[in-house]
Amino acid sequence: MTNSTYGRLRAATDDDQMIMRRWRNIPAVREKMYTCHEISEEEHLRWWERTKSARSNQYFMYEYRNTPMGVVSFNNIDKQNENASWAFYASPDAERGTGSRMEFLALDHAFFDLKLHKLSCEVLDFNTSVIKLHKKFGFVEEGIFRQHYQRDGQFYDIHRLSILAREWTDRRTDMLASIPVPRGEEN
Numbered sequence: 001m002t003n004s005t006y007g008r009l010r011a012a013t014d015d016d017q018m019i020m021r022r023w024r025n026i027p028a029v030r031e032k033m034y035t036c037h038e039i040s041e042e043e044h045l046r047w048w049e050r051t052k053s054a055r056s057n058q059y060f061m062y063e064y065r066n067t068p069m070g071v072v073s074f075n076n077i078d079k080q081n082e083n084a085s086w087a088f089y090a091s092p093d094a095e096r097g098t099g100s101r102m103e104f105l106a107l108d109h110a111f112f113d114l115k116l117h118k119l120s121c122e123v124l125d126f127n128t129s130v131i132k133l134h135k136k137f138g139f140v141e142e143g144i145f146r147q148h149y150q151r152d153g154q155f156y157d158i159h160r161l162s163i164l165a166r167e168w169t170d171r172r173t174d175m176l177a178s179i180p181v182p183r184g185e186e187n
Contacts, residue, residue, distance in 0.1 A: 012071070084120070086121055107119065107137065124157075124158060141160070142160045
């Protein structure tokens with residue numbers, strides 16, 4: 001996937017923290033996260049100071065046409081067992097197809113750059129569009145943690161999904177062909 005056509009992932013920096021926090025605090029993003037309260041600047045900066053130096057985490061800005069459009073993270077990177085977890089969220093201004101482009105780039109990074117064997121994620125059960133997106137990309141549901149997360153007195157299931165390196169390489173070409181081309185980039 002070329003940078004000019006589909007965007008790119010670049011390492012998040014201190015300069016990205018204001019926009020990351022602003023996007024993260026958008027109600028439509030917050031409601032799909034485990035930590036769903038509005039995050040203060042101080043809380044965010046404390047988190048970033050811990051996170052940016054941890055070898056088991058990598059945070060990226062997804063950019064399209066040199067404009068930040070989303071955040072992709074890899075957490076609990078375990079080099080010995082060749083696995084990690086990942087998550088993402090998009091800018092409120094992101095156009096349709098941004099999630100697919102971010103997911104494609106994330107899977108390539110996980111399996112070609114990090115050399116992982118397995119990539120996992122957890123999704124709250126009411127976030128059905130993301131569960132569907134992950135399955136479209138080849139993620140397999142490993143299980144459901146029944147009523148595992150509580151918010152405002154209500155319990156929610158958590159879907160655990162994963163994809164293996166060989167599953168991604170088998171599916172990659174077909175997925176590339178299915179990703180929407182950004183507006184203005186059509187042939």
